[in-house]
Amino acid sequence: MSSSAVSDSRPLLSVRDLRTHFDVGGHAVKAVDGVSFDVYEGKTLGIVGESGCGKTVLSRSIMGITTASNASTSGSVNYAGTELVGKSKRALRAFWGEEMAMVFQDPMTSLNPVVRIGRQLTEHLRAHKKLSKSEANELAVQLLTWVRIPEPKERLSNFPHQMSGGMRQRVCIAIALACSPKLLFADEPTTALDVTVQHQILNLLAQQQQERQMGMVLVTHDLGVVATRTDDIAVMYAGKIVEKASTSALFSRMRHPYTQSLFWSIPKTSEPKHTRLSAIVGRPPNLAALPSGCSFADRCPYVQPICREVEPKLQTIDSHSFACHLPVGSTEAEAALSANISAGLPQSEGAAARREAQQGSLT
């Protein structure tokens, strides 16, 4: 995976101002609220964010498989020149599986427990491509070989419960790859798996993606996962993208306080034991009643009055986008943080401790 974030070729997928709102008792739950990004062929976009920030809804809205009757989606999703938003279910079906595919979070539940692996692997192929049974079987064996499942022939007649979690997820990937889609959504594909298995699966995905030059959207809540396996990262908070940059740029310089806080709150093996973590205080806002201004304001160590009044726009500097009035690293931000620390703002405590520790280690 190269680290070049921008390619001048046309994007494979272009999402503009996508909004998916759910109507819950008259209130709009703004699960996805004005999201824009591009995905290029052969590149991986990581989407990171806390639980409930709208990652899943986002990827499903792009594909158009949101089914909730209370959902309404607007904006534009342009896939290789075709506008997907507003297309009928029937029309979309032609894209699903063949053009774009999805790998789900939980391999235990995303395979039908009562249908043999062989059939699940190829039923859509047979539907889309009118394959004969034996052709389909051959292909199924090949798919399992691709995802490195030993004894693929024998596995075809297995039921999901006869396989381990890692194998099942590989089967899911094989299913997704079956029609050679150009775009793959992987919605937290490894969250339910052990680290060692996660590692295998991520490797497998990366490999396949490279071989096939697929575009991939890798959704996760784990910064560790995206760090080494994506070309670009978009950080989501409360239904919006708050920061977006190439992976290397993002990790070298986090501009949004949320990204930074998230990064800081994760324990790292490189740090000594009992290292104090700087937790983000509070919890994500209720998507049905977002505060005015910046949604992160209540938890932000840098918060200033303006943050609560004006919603920050996503601004791009050197192809690094962020939506913040006081981007991290700016002098205003430093000043704001100092002020907040001295004011004893609880959400700044972590930052204060960290600053102290840093200073301590410097001296």
Next chain:
Amino acid sequence: GGDDDSAPADTPEETSEEAESPAEEPAEEPAVEAGDEAEGDVDTAIEEEESAVAYGGSISVGVEAEATGLRPWEDTCSSPCYNMMIAVFDKLVEMDVNGNYVPYLAESLTSNEDFTVWTMTLRSDVTFHNGVELSAQSISDMFPIQQAGAAGSSAIAAANLVSVEATGDLEVTYTLSEGGSAFPATLSRAPVGMVFEPAAAADSEGFSMAPVGTGPFVIDARDLDNETTFVRNDEYWGTDPDGNALPYLDSISFRPIPDEGTRLDALLSGTVNAMQTLRQGTIRDARNARDDDGADITLYEFQGNNVGGGMYNVLVPPFDDVRVRRALTHMNSQEQVIEALGGTGISLPGTQWFSPDSPWWSEKVAEAWPKFDFDGGVAILTEYVNDPERSDGKAVGEPIDVELSCPPDPTLIASMQVVEQLYTASGLVNVTMTNYDQQTHIGIALGGENGFVGNHQQHCWRWSSDDDPSVNLNPALAPPTAEIAEAIGLPGVVSPLNFSNWFSPTAFQAAVAATKTDDFATRYGLYESIMLEFADQVPVYYSGHTATAIGVESNILGLNSWHVPSGDLGIGFPNAEGRWAEVFIDS
């Protein structure tokens, strides 16, 4: 559910045959096609068939229940069962249109002076279905089997029959321990009077499925609870008055259809060609179908002696006081009950054990019977209630308690609620209503353990049949308890069938006397006196005579015009029992 529609009713389902003693007085000439007379009650239409007879064809008959078995000596037989048995078996004695017992398989039947020895000569040309010839020996061989059978043993005991001997090739001698003039009635009823092939009867269960008799039809197939089919007996001895061999039909089948509505629907839809019913409601519906909807059916209705109603247990206070019984009877409107039963215009109110069509019917009794007279009843009851010596031991002025019980049949339930409201309206009666299923109901009335007294109070019941009056009446008048029997010097003559436990020496003696003579006038007088005593003492009450009917598709003829060997018309179709030998399909 179940065949409770029919079963829980009362006694007539269990045993009720047509019978009348050698009567002089002919029944009123049957006339009009039944149904829409001015007065509205059912009348019996027995007349010579006009159409030319035709051979061939099959019919199926919907009956209200399955015959528990086709063994005359063993199985208790109700109306549906009789329909089937009569197809296979011939009776020794039958009843003609005038209500006389006349020889049937017998050629003659005579008795000695005191009715203890009866000599019978059989027809000579008769063979059983299995080819065995009917002889006097057959009849005497039947006797041990009948003695061992549940139905036979009871009937033999009731008739005091002690021996049956073949005293010639075709001559049979019956000896009774105690003479009875109504003995021919016994020979007209299934347990003793129906002739079966004794050798075949050795295999009791097999016989029930494949009975062997001398009757007009031969058993073909018996599928219990579904269909029993009989085919023409080509060797049948009987002929019609013109000498044509009987029967006319090629085959006949009987299908038990317990649900009244379905049974009528089965006829209306052609699923069956004929059906029987013992319910006024169904007769009403069948009449409506015929008259209003133009259904192409003929209804043969019959108003029998059988009378519904109930009993008061006179051994239980307050029913031990005749005032209470009389009062309650006055307060009971039969018209109202009949309406509730769906029998308005179909059933007649009852005043005695005989219907107005019966030779035994007495105008005098009808006059004497306590009519509906609410205020009169209240007056009598008030007298009782205010009697400081009142038998139920309650305080003066307090209402009496009455437990009214019927089997849980919707029709009876309706009627008992009518009675309840009438009683309650007086303000002098607290009524509790109970329903027990048929067997429980019978068990309670019989009493069993406590010397057949029972602790019932007022129970639904049915009385009488078209048999000779002695058949039903005599057991009902016998001493109900050992003490009473002892007291009148007849130890051991205890009758469980005296359900109301009412005992009157005079009535009992009259009943006994009536079996010692065959003079109709004398017997009529005796039975009239008993009925008058009933009207005075009121051990039982009535809620209307039972109308029965057989409905057939209108091209089925001959049901109302079968003959006894003498060429006279037979009794017809009492209790919805058809004689099918002379039935034919008019083409």
Next chain:
Amino acid sequence: MGKVIATRLARLVATLLAVTFLTFSMTALLPGDPVNAILGVDAVRDPEVVAKIRADLGLDDPFLNRYVNWLGNAATGDLGQSYITDQEVMTTISQRLPVTAQLAFMAILMAVILAIPIGMLGAYKQGKWQDATTSAGVQVALSIPNFIIGIFLIWLFSVQLGWLPASNWNRITTDGLVENLKTAILPASALAMTQMAIFSRLVRSDMIATLQEDYILAARSKGLSDRFILLRHALRPSSLSLMTIIGINFGALLGGTVIIETLFAIPGVGFRLINAIYQRDIIVIQGITVFIATAYVVINTIVDLLYAVVDPRIRKG
């Protein structure tokens, strides 16, 4: 597998012992005397005659003796003879069980054939008018007593249209299948209505749960059509409770079609059972009860085994 069958058998035997004992006690508690049914009401009760009948039937033996005797005979396949008709209970059952079983089977089959699409439609269109309509229809069917349906069917198809016989039963053996079906279709339909209602409710709610599963969404994201998903992915996992209830209800129908059997005059088990109860024909009650209980247990065992066919997860254990 051998062990599984052995435990099953042991359970069957234990259940049957309990059921038979219970039946015996129940029938012993019922008021009323079989002798009355045998003799009829009007028969004069000669004490000797009564005593003889009681002795013949063993009615005077102690309760436990009777039970043990019966059990001993039953173990050898002899269920005794009816008090009333003297027919072998085995014969009684062997003539009637096929009838009731056919009715029950047809009713269940018709119900399932109707219920699955109805239930699926309801689940698929959950909350929409299609769902509301079918649900309401189903609940009406559920709450109309089935004899009312039966009466209506007779009125319509027999009396008005004259297409089908109003009652009784044509046996396949004697009348052939077509004639047999003519008599079976109406009562089976009447029975099927209630079952259909129960089944389709079940299918609907199970299907609703299944449709919430991730693998349904996964199947959709593969580009499969809704129809295909419903039939090939959702139906099987949604039919587990359906199978259970089919088992239970089939068992219940074998013993409980009394009302319909009576209405249509069908020579089935229930018809005989209710008559036996009314006549206090204890030996017949006992025999039929044992058969129904056996059928119930056997059918439900089969259902358990079928589970494994439908749900491979169970197969392994």
Next chain:
Amino acid sequence: MAGSGTAHLRNGDDIVIRVEDLTVEFPAKGGNSVHAVSGISFDVRRGETLGLVGESGCGKSTTGRALLQLPAPTGGSVQLDGEELTHLSRSEMTARRTDIQMIFQDPISSLNPRRTIGKIVAEPLDVWGPTASDEQWVLVASILDAVGIDPESAKYKRPHEYSGGQCQRISIARALVMEPKVIICDEPVSALDVSVQAQILNMLEDLKAKYGLTLVFIAHDLAVVKNISDRVAVMYLGKMCEISDSDDLYATPAHPYTQLLMDSHPEPDPEAIIDETVVLGGEIPSPIFPPSGCRFRTRCEFADERCANEEPKMVKISDDHYVACHHPLTEVGK
């Protein structure tokens, strides 16, 4: 490795928990049994935090529960303050439960949805003696306060009105209310969001200091375990592989399995090198039929015949660093 042995057990008065040769088996179909935990030993000092890591199904939770005798282990010994728990009768054990408490992985499922927070937290007090409810409440409130839940509003609220992190705080409060000596934390943060995870970890550290707690901390996330533990034990398929001071363990892992775990752990660092060869690391074998000898040998690149025949025992490789392996990485020179 994945072996047994007791070389790593320490002596001293301050040992609160001492587990020796703990074995837990569950009956499985066909007369087999699940060897969930097979002869592991460890001890915990007062005030120490022991981390337990390992892949899913390796027996971490089972170990934790066995400490509480829920259910009682199949074999081995569990000593709490020198008292053997496995021999206690049910009622005696019940009496000891005040000393050792547990926090569960799923915060939502471990709180009864139909009871109020006030009742849930006070429940141990109700069970443990008739304290006047006013007094009770004072204690409950102080502890709720300590875990960062507003006591007044919590009193009548029910679990569903709280987020996962808050529910976890509540279940911690429930454990604390009994003033236990030891708390077993069974993956208390695995179900929580990263941001909340940090809050809870920080809080546990604080509470530990405040109440002088001894913790057994179960997790599958290496970084989390390292952060909170003084000493870490690595488990594999019911056996213990390695136990060491946590800094030491991470600096110089000795067991190939520990190494595999570390290689697989995704560090949030784009520069980290990914070992792309770990595509086929093999699957964890069934605990019903565990491999002979070293249980890890089926996935181990160094496995040889000895590993199949001989079960490795715990050996000391440096100060407070023990490993059960025939070919520890420190020796192979990796």
Next chain:
Amino acid sequence: MASLWLVLVVFGAIYAKLDTSWFGGALPLQDPNFQTNGFIRETGEFGTGQPIEGMSGAHWLGTDAIARDTFARIVHGGWVSLVVVVVSATCGIVIGGFLGSLVGFVRGRTETVVMATVDVILAFPALVLLLALVSIFEVRNLFVISAVIGVLSIPAYTRVARANSLAVSSREFVTAARAIGTKPRRILFREVIPNVLPTLLAYTMVAAAFVVVVEGSLSFLGLSVQLPTPTWGNMINQARRDIKINVAQVIWPSLALTLTVLSLNQVGDFFQQRREVRGSNL
């Protein structure tokens, strides 16, 4: 809609049963047992009512075979259904619910025995059991009938409760309760049963519908509540005889039954749905 009907039925039943003089007797409910063609003491004559009559101003839904007001009988009949439902649900929840919760919680031999018993009862032809139980009692008042139906509904409740109790018992808060040393009995009553109850209550709605029908069937066999108490079941049964003359008399009580069952099911569904949050994926 559904609950409106139920409220109407319940109100009607209670109103009819307890005090017809509420609202100054303004509600036009007649005496359900009064035969309008019956004998009137005061006048010494029979009433002018007609049996099996159609709808009219005097009798909104007509009259039955003995000229009683069908409307009044239907309203009063609701009382029986109400009591039967309440009593049988109580039996079911208290006994079946407890047993099921218990065995789902303690498992082991108790569970084997209880569930085997349940199986035996279910394997028993319900009709025989029903008939036998009903016949054993001397009196057949409303309570006895309800209790019999209640006893018969216990197995089903036991099954439902057990299935739920199994699930609840494996939840972690039960382990947590054990961990703090709570005694099993307390766990059962405080932790398990409260969580089994809601499902049981939802099931009650469905079972109630069934119970209403069972009472109808019992009436059909003439084995339900003692006369003259009206029940929908015995009304249908009685009117069946005259169905060829006046179908409506069968239809009205059937309709009441149908609507009630329908409503109960709907309310049951509503409760069930409230606990379901996820939507369909299709």
